[in-house]
Each structure stands twice: as C-alpha cells, then as structure tokens.
Amino acid sequence: MSHSAHLIERDSLAYAIEKHVEVHTQKCYQCGKCSAGCPVATEMDLPPSLVMRLLQTERKENDEKVLRSESIWLCLTCEMCLSRCPMEIDIPSMMDYLRQKSRSEKKVNPKMKNIVSFHKAFLHSIQYTGRLFELGLILDYKRQSLNLTQDMMLAPKMIGNGKLHFIPEMMKDMPHITRIFKKTIGKGGSK
C-alpha cells in the first residue's frame, strides 16, 4: 500500500478511519463504481462514493452527516464496492468502523433503529445460548422494535416444514462465551 497517502494527525473522521482500520479515504478519486455497483445505493441517503467525498473534506459538519446517515446501517457488507474499487479501498471495513463509532457517540439515525435492534437481539441470543436461537431472536426483536405482527404469516409454515425450533440448542461451555462477551462488547453485553 502507498504510504504517502497518510493524513496528518487531526481531529477528523478520515484520520480516525485511517488510524483504526487503515482505510485511506483520500485515495478515492470519485469514479463512482462503488455507488454504481452497490445494491442498496438507491435506498441510501448518501451513496458510498458521496460518503467518501464527505470524509475527504475533513469538515466537522460532514463527519456528522456520515455518522448520522442511514447509509452506514443499510450497507449489507456484500463487498461489491471493494471488489470493484480501482484503488482497492476497503469501504466495508470502514462501514463497520463507522457503525461502531456512530453507536458509541449515540448518533445512530433514528430511522435505523430497527436494524440496530435486530443486531442487538441477534447478539443477545448468542450471549445466552452460544448459538443463534431463531425463535428467540424474532421474539426479542419484536419486543425491541414493537413490530409485533410482522412475519406471523411465516410461522405456521415454518413449523410445518420443521424449520422452527421451540427450545434453544445450548452450548456446553457457556462460561467461555460469557467471558468472550465480557472482554469484548463489555459488561453491558450487547445493549
């Protein structure tokens, strides 16, 4: 990788991204291939190439726009952007970092609450059983998102097809998983 592309140390999101995930935002020359290939670009408030451009300005108000965007949560991590980027800029890794920063600074776009609730419910399930308990996940998500009636139509057929379990499959060494959660996402678990 080119080392001449390093930013000087300053209080910008671009610098933080470079420092934490080694993604050099200023390498982007705005060809737009990421936005052209992104399957959810049309759903996003800021298509990926625009996220890159805003970060390049290193202006506070633009950094805020990125951290409060819907885009960072709509990103599917399909890796298409990275695969097609002529500069091999790792946008998916950058998006992971931006999501985590957006959460830790309490800047998650309110419209994206359901997506975050789903991820949280998913991690809750793993935290308590070691494996994903699908029924538990759906019920926990419903509780968090209050989408109580969603997907009710699927349940009878899932049961009929033998695809829905009512009892979670527990791992044996749960203390190990608890320890991993404590040491990573913290005592508050996935909250």
Place this chain on the structure above:
Amino acid sequence: MKIGIYPGCSLTGSARDYNESVFALAKAFDIELVQVPDWNCCGATAAHNLNKELSLSLPARILATAEKNGLDEVLVPCAACYSRLAVTQHELKMNPELKNRIGEIIGMDYRGTTKLINVIEWIDAYIIPNLEGRITKPFDYKVACYYGCLMVRPNKVLNYDRAEDPQTMDIAMEKIGAHPLYFPFKTECCGAGLSVSRTEIVAKLSGKIIEDAEHRGADTLIVACPMCHSNLDMRRPSINKYWESDFKLPVMYVTQAIGLAVGLTAKDVGLQRHFVKVNIS
C-alpha cells in the same frame, strides 16, 4: 474418509434442509463429517456491525477448537459463516498484535492452521472425482447458479473463483448433467441480513434475481448459502407482493441437486421443507 464440519446455526434451524442434504451426500460417498465440538455461533452480520473484537473472537474460538481437536480441514457449508471464519483467519494472519489480543480474549491457543473449505470446494475435492458410475438420474434441467456475495468476496481474502461471473458451481452442475445458464445476477446481493429488519429491501433485491433467472428459462436456482436460500425461498410471499408477481421458480441447494442425481430421494435431501414447491425429484 473423515473431515471436520462447522454447520453453524442456520443449518440446525431454518436451513435444516441444507444440513440434511450435506450429510446425506457425505454418507453416500463414505465421508464422515465430524462436527467441531461444542461450536459457537460465528457472530454473523450482527457482531461485525456492532463490535470488531467480538466479531473476530467468536470465529477464533471455533478455529482454535478445531485445531485443538485435530480437525485440519473443516467444511463450512454456510457461505456467511465461511466468510466470517476466513476473514478472521486472514486478519489474524496479517496482524500478529491483533492475533495476540484475540488469543488473550478467547484464552485459547490459536495458530490459524485450519484449512477451511466452502461447499463447492468440498464437492470438487471429494464428490466430483468419485462421480463415475454414480449418476443414476442426470439432473437434466436448466439451472441458474447463484453464488451470492460471500462465496467470492472479498476476493483478495478468499482467493476463490472469479469475483465477477464465477464458474465453479456451473462446472459442478455440468458434471451431473445440468445445463447452467448465462446469469448476470450470479453475485448480486439478495439483501442478506436485512431480511427481518428491512424486509422490503430483501423483497426488492431477491425479486430481481428471481425475475432474471425465470426470464432466462431456468428450471431452478442453485444456491450454496442458507441466508440466500431463506431470502429467495422463505421470503417468496414478500417478494411476490413487492413485485406484484407470482414467481414460482424453486431454489435448490447445490447439494440437493447432486444428491438427486446420485439417487438420493427428495426427502433424503430435505426438499419437502422448502416454501416454494420443487417440482424436481
């Protein structure tokens, strides 16, 4: 013949059909699949979206457990789990400091020596070479092979097949007598983990994939990922509602198609569990 397997959570629940077809196929070819003992969830999309260290520690525990139990080669049929395990292995290999930190978090010896194989690599290595004389019912159908995202991307990490227009699954299908179609939606995303939280996006993206395959005259889609399967199959009512259509194209796992070709029954490979009826047996 004995090799390791990491089934992952989907295969024990909503992708039971995939699990049944993988194990039935293994049995038919005298391959013993040994589960990674007391395996945990890989963390999937949720972990890497919310916490990087967690997203590396969960797969690292799985890999360290495989190493500890002498499973040198591990089949990972779920493309999403495969991606998380392979990406973790790659990141920890490239960054020794991170490797130490994750090793400390999981409190296990992690070397990173496990050879991970996806389902197509498994088929190519252990099934295809032994196909001679085994095909009792050629899979004489037009198929659209759908690879999705995580079998081929990130291509620099996985180093598997071409990122655009991959071929491995098409070639495997030809070996059982199928007729793979040119299919530009091969690696377009199905909507992945937004299935529950933003179903309409999944309906839109998955619908495009199905529409194109139907338009090209496919008898079935062939997939190798439980997440893709659930979006394309279980989400069909949402897809048809979104597109105001009545898509009937079935979605089969690659292991189900091969299983049928070597004489396994529809029930052996779990076809009765699908939401969209499969008129192929």
